[in-house]
Amino acid sequence: MKKITLLLVGLMASGVASAESVVLTGSSNPVGNAICTLLNEDVSINLSNNVVGGVECTDVGISIAACHTAGRIATRTQDVETCTTATPPVCTTAPASVTGASVAYATTAKGTVTNDYPGTTCDDEAATAAGVATDKVPTL
Numbered sequence: 001m002k003k004i005t006l007l008l009v010g011l012m013a014s015g016v017a018s019a020e021s022v023v024l025t026g027s028s029n030p031v032g033n034a035i036c037t038l039l040n041e042d043v044s045i046n047l048s049n050n051v052v053g054g055v056e057c058t059d060v061g062i063s064i065a066a067c068h069t070a071g072r073i074a075t076r077t078q079d080v081e082t083c084t085t086a087t088p089p090v091c092t093t094a095p096a097s098v099t100g101a102s103v104a105y106a107t108t109a110k111g112t113v114t115n116d117y118p119g120t121t122c123d124d125e126a127a128t129a130a131g132v133a134t135d136k137v138p139t140l
Contacts, residue, residue: 021134023126024053024066031055038062038108052122054130061138065105065129067122075099076117103129109138 020035028046033039036057045064047053053066075097083091101122106113116132 019059020057021130022055022057023130024055025124025126029053031057036062052124052126052129054126054133056130056133056137058137058139060140061108063105063107063133063137065103065116065132065136067101067103067129069122069124071101071122073099073101073121076102078117101128103132105129105132105136107136107138 022029022031022035024045024047026047027049028044030042030044031039032042036055038057038059038061045053045055047066050069051066052069053064055062055064076099077095078098079093080096080098081091081093083089098117098119100117100119102115102117103122104113104115116136118128118132118135120128122128
């Protein structure tokens, strides 16, 4: 968690990005300012064994998410948005049970680490964590 917090502090001190995703699956993961132009310089995100993640960069902000592939799977209650197929869609949010991994994430908009529960396990390819990063990236 401290690594994510430190990265976000560095990202918030940086200075207009294209929408880019970076999947974090190794022990050392470079994220360059050519990919994420909000960064003033290239950074390396170091992850512990069995931890995978994702970074999402846009022209508005950056989000980073990570989870442990052998982490606890639990059932939790969280707000879930459901939308109809009507045009335009009608969306409602209500508490629902969600079973899966906890994914820690932080954004340049909030600057704090919090958890999301996407209802899936944390996979070796980091799709779950990358999906959370994409979903939580700041928007205007």
